[in-house]
Amino acid sequence: MRFSLNQWTTRTWRLPDLAIGCAAEGVTGVGLWREPVADHGLARTGKLMRDHGLAVTSLCRGGFFQERDALADNRRAIEEAAALGAPVLCLVAGGLPDGSRDLDGARSRVAELIAELAPYAGEHGVRLAIEPLHPMYCSDRCVVSTLRQALDIAAPHPPSQVGVVVDTYHLWWDPDVWEGIARAGVTGRLALFQVADWVTPLPEGVLTGRGMLGDGRIDLRRFRAAVDAAGYTGPIEVEIFNEELWAMPGPSALELTLSRFAQHVL
């Protein structure tokens, strides 16, 4: 089963209930977030997942390299991923430093800090996965805006230490994305594939407006076929930030997600 439930899709579902609910549906993978994991306890979360036959497909998230304590915080994130047995730590690069207009400088800093972190990740058996975010997040969340940028930043490092995330929501508009996916395949960089759909109008703040699979404008199956053709055989994480979905009971949200996944992604 390639389906993996990213925890933020069912953000209000408590971890013990999520584990039971996933196991009941035959789900075998989950993507976790650091804050709820910390709340539940790192070791306890790891045990909970193992007890329910759930692999942790990724940990979200490291990055935010514009912050002063970024290196120390990312080292902790690597350690947490290792403790959970998550092979992948998603990196959201972070935006511009306060008051800055130096986009090139911010992008260079991302590359520098990833170079610092890559060997540490390798020692822990964790792969850093650079996630390009939609350009609408460029100033405040992620200065890495395209798959090509992410691949260029990853290039100097061993593929086992640094890869990329392909998330349909962030990349669907990019005319170069198909070339980028192929390149990620050839260079062994495709660390994680995530899906969400694109719907409008976007909500204020543009954070919580991701669409349920099939509700929007992305040809999700074309993406799935492209990552398959690039040799990706890993999990397909559904990561949807959506207020309506969060208002649903966890089991119903999971059921809907699984059904749409079969209909629009597989």
Add this chain to the structure above:
Amino acid sequence: MRFSLNQWTTRTWRLPDLAIGCAAEGVTGVGLWREPVADHGLARTGKLMRDHGLAVTSLCRGGFFQERDALADNRRAIEEAAALGAPVLCLVAGGLPDGSRDLDGARSRVAELIAELAPYAGEHGVRLAIEPLHPMYCSDRCVVSTLRQALDIAAPHPPSQVGVVVDTYHLWWDPDVWEGIARAGVTGRLALFQVADWVTPLPEGVLTGRGMLGDGRIDLRRFRAAVDAAGYTGPIEVEIFNEELWAMPGPSALELTLSRFAQHVL
């Protein structure tokens, strides 16, 4: 004076007042929009602008090629630009057709309809200017998301018939934008330069959240220097969609805009 006031920056300012107000500040150029021009009357607007020493630097907008009557409507827009003496008709390509997920198809259609329209524009002494819009508008307003795409669509046509718009708000995040501006210069495609700043959080619908010059995260002067270096000597249109600015009296909004323009663009 390279400053030009795009009418949408002072959206609620009636055309006769705008003409008087611009002339009073020594402004010599304005970018107009079709709807308010039609409301005031096409010939009357042309005369009003001439009477106040105002050149019409561009007409906004043609495009929206996903619509059924796009060709006929764009021919009318070309005729209107010609009647106003506007050298440039801005084209916003339009989004995906209703219910469609065929982004490549929509992009091809844009190229096809521009090919149909280019000679007609040439006959009227009007230059079509393809405006790449920020990727957050890709599904519903503009499938042309990067400067490179716009230049590729323009390439088969005479530069006098088809050029591109460089708008800082839409392109600031693009790592390839500097290369694109240089290419636009070399190939004679730089038809119009527009400026607005990038501020967050974005408002619901993401249409009215453009920032006053200097309030946001764009290195506007770097853009101005880049278009200058590419040989662009035309107007610099300030086009800001912003509710707070629209709530100001026209003369105050213009005064603020001129002051910020001197401070952050020149």
